[in-house]
Amino acid sequence: MxxxxxxxxxxxxxxxxxxxxxxxxxxxxxxxxxxxxxxxxxxxxxxxxxxxxxxxxxxxxxxxxxxxxxxxxxxxxxxxxxxxxxxxxxxxxxxxxxxxxxxxxxxxxxxxxxxxxxxxxxxxxxxxxxxxxxxxxxxxxxxxxxxxxxxxxxxxxxxxxxxxxxxRTYSRLRIAGLANQTLTVTTTNFTPAGVNNSSPESGEVPQAEGSVTYTLTTDNNGNAFLYGVFAEDATVIVKQGNVVLKDYTFTAEKNPNGTEHNKSYALDARPVIDGTLGGKAEATEDDITALVEQLKEYVGNGITTIIVPGNKSAIITVGNITETAIGEAIYRLSGNGNYDENNPYNGKIDLVLPDVTEIVAMEFYAAFALNSITLPKVTTIGDMAFQGCDHLTKLTFGSVLTTIDEHDGLMFWVGEKVDGCDLFLNCGQMNSQYVPDLATNTWTILHTNEFKSITLTHTGENSECDECKKLQ
Ligand SMILES: [Zn+2]
Incomplete structure (x- = not known):
């Protein structure tokens, strides 16, 4: 032989x-x-x-x-x-x-x-x-x-x-969230990639029927992935701690016969709070109480970045002050204007308002719970909008502010309980009606507001605009 x-x-x-x-x-x-x-x-x-x-x-x-x-x-x-x-x-x-x-x-x-x-x-x-x-x-x-x-x-x-x-006899599900978070993802009617492969393998094979739970960590871009086939009526529940970030069903209407092979699907599982309260013009006391509880639940489960989409915030009038629902909820979470150094929510929330164009007067007055605020589209801010954000370490505007109504208190009296607040402005602000003093990190509107630092961020198409050049 x-x-x-x-x-x-x-x-x-x-x-x-x-x-x-x-x-x-x-x-x-x-x-x-x-x-x-x-x-x-x-x-x-x-x-x-x-x-x-x-x-x-x-x-x-x-x-x-x-x-x-x-x-x-x-x-x-x-x-x-x-x-x-x-x-x-x-x-x-x-x-x-x-x-x-x-x-x-x-x-x-x-x-x-x-x-x-x-x-x-x-x-x-x-x-x-x-x-x-x-x-x-x-x-x-x-x-x-x-x-x-x-x-x-x-x-x-x-x-x-x-x-x-x-x-590729399966699809990809991209779960889009915040970066570097641990998520619990429970699926039903999901057949993971590899289960139906006939090749030799020694590992255990999960059930295609019934529920399978995964612990996934999002990457630096905020994405986590699952690979497999979601049948029609398959479900995906994405949780962080006890908070359900997304509960999705691959219904017959949206995904007849389930996912298609070799296609990628995306699921938005970002920690979002609906500041419009489902499109309500006016919020009730119960709505505000529920929002406060939702904020507490998020923070308690390690979700500190909170995104509030939508430009039409529900409003509520308390006394003679008319406020957005989210602003009022953060005010109450922060202690109703009474600073308590032992409040567990002090400086805990990184708030993102991606769509809002105006911050109304006193919207974040005494908002001790805020660690940072990101406002990519805001161009108008009302009197005392940020006064008393004592734990604020970072305030970011993505657009040029064209209307700043400071007529009573300080617009930006912020960061008093921390080591000051860093301010980020669109570089186009230097050509506007309201120009900060980059040498002294101050911004005089009616009064002079002090910051730990002021940084211009270039958002235009020309990467060498005059304002940015001056800084080099
Ligand atoms: Zn620039």
Missing amino acids: KNIAKVWRSSTAFLLSAFSFLILITSCSNELDEALQSVGNGTLQFVVSDFPTFGESTQTRAIGTQDEGKTAWENGDQIIVTLISQKYGEQAAALTYNGSSWSTEASLSYLENETPSVSVFYAPCYEVTEEGTMQLRSGMQLGMTEYLSGNYEMDNGIMTITFEGAI
Whole structure:
């Protein structure tokens, strides 16, 4: 009987082809038995195609930070090759990419006169053990990463591995939230990528029916991902602590027959509070009480960035002051104008009003709970709008302020209980009616307001505007 082994060892050379990396793997016979050693060397080359990118459907791109996800092979990526030989049984090896070439420390053996059964995967939730078997990585579940089956061709000792979009038999769900947060995601009728794969695997297989819970951490762009198939009527509940950030159903109307293979879906799971109260013109006392409780629940569950979308805030009149609902709720959370250094909500909230164009008079008066305020579209602010934001460390305007109504108290009496407040202004403010003094970090409207720092942020198209040049 003629026993000829082909053995794949770590690469010693590689060639770069026009479209891919080509690796020459030479054999090494020192792990073989006597009978096999006499046969001599075999060689194998790997050709790996480009990484197949996900397209993201247009209707979901506006949510959070756009993210096409992984677009190319990266340092440390692994492709797992499994091989079943009649003589040597099941074996697995991981090819690792170092940024320019693929290599492996493992060896795979088969007889030259047999046609081994080979599968190739990109499945980062798996690793290959020293014994040459596949297992789920610690803390990983199927569905947390891609499980991409590759095609391969073997010809004259060259294995060509290709990954094409069409062979992705699952979709991607991008959960868009805040950066670096831990989310609990519970799914029903979700089949994680890899469950239906027929290739050898030793890890446990989650139930396609019933509920599966994942603990996911969002990346620096605020995104976390699930890979798999959501059937029609599948549900996704995204929570941070006990707060439900999103409860979504893939209904027949929105997603007939569930998710489509090889498509990316986006779910907005940012911590949002509806300051419009569902489009109400006027808020009731009960509405304000509920808003205060919602703020407490968010902060209590570690959600400190709170986004309040919408430009038409519900309003409430208390005494002779007319206020937005969110402004009134923060005022009450802060102690109704009475400063208490032991209030657990002091300086806890980073408030973002992405759509609002006007801050009304006293809107954030005595808002001790605020650590920062971000106002990308505000152009008009009323008297004493920020007076008494004693814990405010950062105030950001994205647009040029064209109307500042300071006629009674100080507009920006802020940061008294902390080490002052940093002010960020659109550089176009330097050409406006209201120009701050960058040398002294003061801004005189009627009175002189002091800041810890004043920084101009350039938001126009010309990256070298005169205002920014002056600072260089
Ligand atoms: Zn500029």
